[in-house]
Amino acid sequence: MEKLKKYISVKDEDQFYHQGAVELLVFNFLLILTILTIWLFKNHRFRFLHETGGAMLYGLVMGLIIQYATKASDVEGGTVYECEKLKSGRSTLLLNITNQVYEYQYKREVSHHNVNGHQGNAMLQKRHFFRNLGSILTYAFLGTAISCIIIGLIMYGFVKAMVHIGQLKEWEFHFTDCLFFGSLMSATDPVTVLAIFHELHVDTDLYTLLFGESVLNDAVAIVLTYSISIYSPKENPNTFDAAAFFQSVGNFLGIFAGSFAMGSSYAIVTALLTKFTKLCEFPMLETGLFFLLSWSAFLSAEAAGLTGIVAVLFCGVTQAHYTYNNLSPDSKMRTKQLFEFMNFLAENVIFCYMGLALFTFQNHIFNPFFIFGAFVAVFVARACNIYPLTFLLNLGRKQKIARNFQHMMMFSGLRGAIAFALAIQDTESQPKQMMFTTALLIVLFTVWVFGGGTTPMLTWLQIRVGVDPDEDLKAEAASQSASNPDKNTTKAESAWLFRIWYSFDHKYLKPILTHAGPPLTTTLPEWCNPVARLLTSPSAYEDQLKDDDTDYIINNDELTENYESSAHTPVWDRTGSTQATGKEDIHEGDLGLGGYKLQLEHTAHQPQMNSLA
Amino acid sequence: MEKLKKYISVKDEDQFYHQGAVELLVFNFLLILTILTIWLFKNHRFRFLHETGGAMLYGLVMGLIIQYATKASDVEGGTVYECEKLKSGRSTLLLNITNQVYEYQYKREVSHHNVNGHQGNAMLQKRHFFRNLGSILTYAFLGTAISCIIIGLIMYGFVKAMVHIGQLKEWEFHFTDCLFFGSLMSATDPVTVLAIFHELHVDTDLYTLLFGESVLNDAVAIVLTYSISIYSPKENPNTFDAAAFFQSVGNFLGIFAGSFAMGSSYAIVTALLTKFTKLCEFPMLETGLFFLLSWSAFLSAEAAGLTGIVAVLFCGVTQAHYTYNNLSPDSKMRTKQLFEFMNFLAENVIFCYMGLALFTFQNHIFNPFFIFGAFVAVFVARACNIYPLTFLLNLGRKQKIARNFQHMMMFSGLRGAIAFALAIQDTESQPKQMMFTTALLIVLFTVWVFGGGTTPMLTWLQIRVGVDPDEDLKAEAASQSASNPDKNTTKAESAWLFRIWYSFDHKYLKPILTHAGPPLTTTLPEWCNPVARLLTSPSAYEDQLKDDDTDYIINNDELTENYESSAHTPVWDRTGSTQATGKEDIHEGDLGLGGYKLQLEHTAHQPQMNSLA
Numbered sequence A, B: 001m002e003k004l005k006k007y008i009s010v011k012d013e014d015q016f017y018h019q020g021a022v023e024l025l026v027f028n029f030l031l032i033l034t035i036l037t038i039w040l041f042k043n044h045r046f047r048f049l050h051e052t053g054g055a056m057l058y059g060l061v062m063g064l065i066i067q068y069a070t071k072a073s074d075v076e077g078g079t080v081y082e083c084e085k086l087k088s089g090r091s092t093l094l095l096n097i098t099n100q101v102y103e104y105q106y107k108r109e110v111s112h113h114n115v116n117g118h119q120g121n122a123m124l125q126k127r128h129f130f131r132n133l134g135s136i137l138t139y140a141f142l143g144t145a146i147s148c149i150i151i152g153l154i155m156y157g158f159v160k161a162m163v164h165i166g167q168l169k170e171w172e173f174h175f176t177d178c179l180f181f182g183s184l185m186s187a188t189d190p191v192t193v194l195a196i197f198h199e200l201h202v203d204t205d206l207y208t209l210l211f212g213e214s215v216l217n218d219a220v221a222i223v224l225t226y227s228i229s230i231y232s233p234k235e236n237p238n239t240f241d242a243a244a245f246f247q248s249v250g251n252f253l254g255i256f257a258g259s260f261a262m263g264s265s266y267a268i269v270t271a272l273l274t275k276f277t278k279l280c281e282f283p284m285l286e287t288g289l290f291f292l293l294s295w296s297a298f299l300s301a302e303a304a305g306l307t308g309i310v311a312v313l314f315c316g317v318t319q320a321h322y323t324y325n326n327l328s329p330d331s332k333m334r335t336k337q338l339f340e341f342m343n344f345l346a347e348n349v350i351f352c353y354m355g356l357a358l359f360t361f362q363n364h365i366f367n368p369f370f371i372f373g374a375f376v377a378v379f380v381a382r383a384c385n386i387y388p389l390t391f392l393l394n395l396g397r398k399q400k401i402a403r404n405f406q407h408m409m410m411f412s413g414l415r416g417a418i419a420f421a422l423a424i425q426d427t428e429s430q431p432k433q434m435m436f437t438t439a440l441l442i443v444l445f446t447v448w449v450f451g452g453g454t455t456p457m458l459t460w461l462q463i464r465v466g467v468d469p470d471e472d473l474k475a476e477a478a479s480q481s482a483s484n485p486d487k488n489t490t491k492a493e494s495a496w497l498f499r500i501w502y503s504f505d506h507k508y509l510k511p512i513l514t515h516a517g518p519p520l521t522t523t524l525p526e527w528c529n530p531v532a533r534l535l536t537s538p539s540a541y542e543d544q545l546k547d548d549d550t551d552y553i554i555n556n557d558e559l560t561e562n563y564e565s566s567a568h569t570p571v572w573d574r575t576g577s578t579q580a581t582g583k584e585d586i587h588e589g590d591l592g593l594g595g596y597k598l599q600l601e602h603t604a605h606q607p608q609m610n611s612l613a
Helices: A002-007 A011-043 A051-069 A071-077 A079-086 A100-131 A133-164 A175-184 A191-200 A204-229 A242-276 A283-303 A308-326 A329-360 A368-396 A403-411 A417-424 A430-452 A454-460 A469-483 A492-513 A526-535 A538-545 A549-563 A569-586 A591-612 B002-007 B011-043 B051-069 B071-077 B079-086 B100-131 B133-164 B175-184 B191-200 B204-229 B242-276 B283-303 B308-326 B329-360 B368-396 B403-411 B417-424 B430-452 B454-460 B469-483 B492-513 B526-535 B538-545 B549-562 B569-586 B591-612
Strands: none
Touching: A011 A051, A011 A329, A011 B283, A051 A191, A051 A329, A051 A430, A100 A133, A100 A204, A100 A492, A133 A175, A133 A204, A133 A368, A175 A204, A175 A368, A175 A417, A175 A430, A191 A204, A191 A430, A191 A454, A204 A242, A204 A308, A204 A403, A204 A417, A242 A283, A242 A308, A242 A492, A283 A308, A283 A329, A283 B011, A283 B329, A308 A492, A329 A417, A329 A430, A329 B283, A329 B329, A368 A403, A368 A430, A403 A454, A417 A430, A430 A454, B011 B051, B011 B329, B051 B191, B051 B329, B051 B430, B100 B133, B100 B204, B100 B492, B133 B175, B133 B204, B133 B368, B175 B204, B175 B368, B175 B417, B175 B430, B191 B204, B191 B430, B191 B454, B204 B242, B204 B308, B204 B403, B204 B417, B242 B283, B242 B308, B242 B492, B283 B308, B283 B329, B308 B492, B329 B417, B329 B430, B368 B403, B368 B430, B403 B454, B417 B430, B430 B454
């Protein structure tokens, strides 16, 4: 079909198309090779090199081959440069392995990379996430800001020194450029570490702290980078311009809030659509709707001048919490597997691509001084983020974050896809090219060295592995109730946040957006009754009478409030986990507890219904 | 992230990017609307308008709005035309709703559209497919050639007449152009009709004839179109140049065979990879490999100057027959659902797109004379394809293709995605633009009118619906064995083809490429033993001893040979269908027969093993 182009005598385009197919094919083969290697590694339980590291390595080798084996013909034929001319000389994506076509693909995959990973895991980790919400928010917002400023300051010092020894010109590198570099290098991506944590069943609190930090930290870093990039003081770029500064801060808040709102709105629309249409009879349609509306969140945010990735991230989190529960069992599985697959593919695509970029990108500037500075800055900034903030958090937390956990968090400050993507956005000027090269090296180094060193590090820090989160929580609660009668302060850290949110979510959001929860007629004030009746799912009334899934949620809420002063912990734990992960782990855990649990729930359920009515 | 572009003061690109997001979003909303409408239709069992027709309708309405609501600003702002300039003025894709990015995406989806639909269905229809193989091949190859020539001749007549009345200039439209139009209009796409057939359980033979024809017919039409497009007689394009003609014929055969070989090779590689690695422990990796290798088949064919769609089509068919059986149950489901989803999405994307194209394509040439001629030509060519060929086939077939089946096949000659895609490839010259406009109108008309009229037509032609294929075949065989003792000639039509292929497939291909089948050591000559031992799956030896899946195949093969002279028909039927559709229909059909069947197979199995050894 494509060959019809040959009919027209314009040879160039045809050759260009073939070239495109060949290059895409090379990339495809890299991925296939990666997949086979992953299997080999998994098969031999070889954890030193994670699949992302492997993908990068293959990309690297292929890039080396492309660079040195085809250099001569490239320069002579000029086909590749012709392609760049077509893009009017702009180099948003300078890799000659790809064309404009591919660029688009690539951007979307970055976004999927985010939403999917988070979506899947968010469900599993929801309970621990809320328990540690305060700490996570602190690390993500305050920590990222600290990291950005520290890296910016250190780099500014290095830049000054470079100007002094004549390696750079004064006007080439401003303080805002240093902050820009600081913000993009603040996006951590511990995908490698988390994968190993997940596989080895590392302590769930540590997992959640790291996971939660990296989810929100990406969003913060992306918006921060953008805000800094549009900071434009009127006069000398090195002087402080208060108006421009506050405008940047305003931009940051506006874009963050806007993207959040955009993402959540789409999720709410999807939830309402899946709730009020009986679409669930046709799983394919549901999955299609879920996919398209999530993607629309990305596109809408981009079209509105917000950040698509952040929007799709929050859209995904909300979808996982509400919409996902409205889906039929069949579409739940389809949707989950579809996103899992796209996540898997996108992750390998981007890490392969990073490896390729090291040798095929044409405008690398390797400045050893700058690179050394960046490594120091990234290391110091991570330390200034983790240790002081943990010290402050531990003042408030009863369940302290232990020393070895802190070291592990320090160690897990890998840089990955987001830092790379932010750096490759702009490689026009020399400073930006220097930043890109440096960012790429830091990503490669951290993924290989820190990623590869995760397992030895866990052993060295004596962090326990093989933890069953259910058993863990049960044992913990039991030992606390035995040894510490004052245990109601143990979880106090984010209990108030947890309780307020859960109560609001359970009473209003769940009943509006899903089939679960108590009828709105019982939770909303009486004058809202007409609206409440319209929005309440018919099944909510039925569920009031029988022992259904909703009971889990009701109990969850109530038992959570009882958590600190009663002995119901095992039940709370079971129901919490059932709600979070759905059907799958209903077969896991202590089945002997099942009868007891159901009975207890049934009795616990009645008083609450009355108290709500 | 994307917003970083704003940092650079090039406003145009930023605006272009936003424009792109908005346009993609509009398209997204169209799809979401389509999905919701599909649900509404399905919910009300409303079969008059198939989802593809609905998708086109929405595209049409949106195109109308875009065309008339935004015309002024387009002309003034010029943003859209700027984009076309970037592509150096070539108009492989002139729709201003999209950019080069989208074009690429679109091509791939056409290819998925093909391979997936066929892959899923090919499994179900395999048995009937082989029974009707002779007829299907006749319709697909001979029928498509006839259709191409008839349309070409009729259009040439119309063109001559148009030249006569002064609507066209002699040199604008050659006979090869008419043949080109004939070949692209010969690709039938009865997706609408087949969907309804599937839903209503129309007679399986009719379904298979139509389905088989449309699968292979696409491949033939695509290669034919390409071959005609590169036919370049040295002198006057209207004179016959024997050398160039035979070169075109050679091209056709070469490209067809090459694409077939390329597709099958990839499938064989995938089969061997999935057989000899124990990848099946990690379903995601298997699915990834399956996906990437299938896509590589497309890319390789394109890179080699063959046709990617045809390669991926044959790759898909082979994957479904061999590789799919090597997958673990989990990846089988994942892979099937992934391709189903992509098929669903791609189908709706392309039909939406067609609707959009009617109003947003800038260079339509509506020539009523040409359009009228094309409608007549398509209709006449379909008649010249179906009726004479069926007459000839019926001479050889004992189980004749009935009159009402012929009318239904005539009626089901819809034109769809492939005709559209072939026509949009080249819209440079005025004749090509006229062809594109005409092809689009024919697609819209046939999908809406014939697609919508399928159910009334079935009633009018008194074609029975609600057929259970298993019961059907059983009843048929039973009635034949009662009324017609000479039944061994009933299936003779393609029994020899069927038998040769099945025997070869069962003895050599299945054991080499999958875990099923008898050990190669028993089927290959003795001197091949070392190789045979290497290639035979360990499970093949085990299966020799126990009653496993392989038995079905073995019996299938043996019973097929017995089919014409023994009373084992019901067993053949059950085992044949089990092999073709796998686990799913093991729960269907006559369960009372189960015990009998297994026992019979077990006894039937022993003698054959001996005869093979």
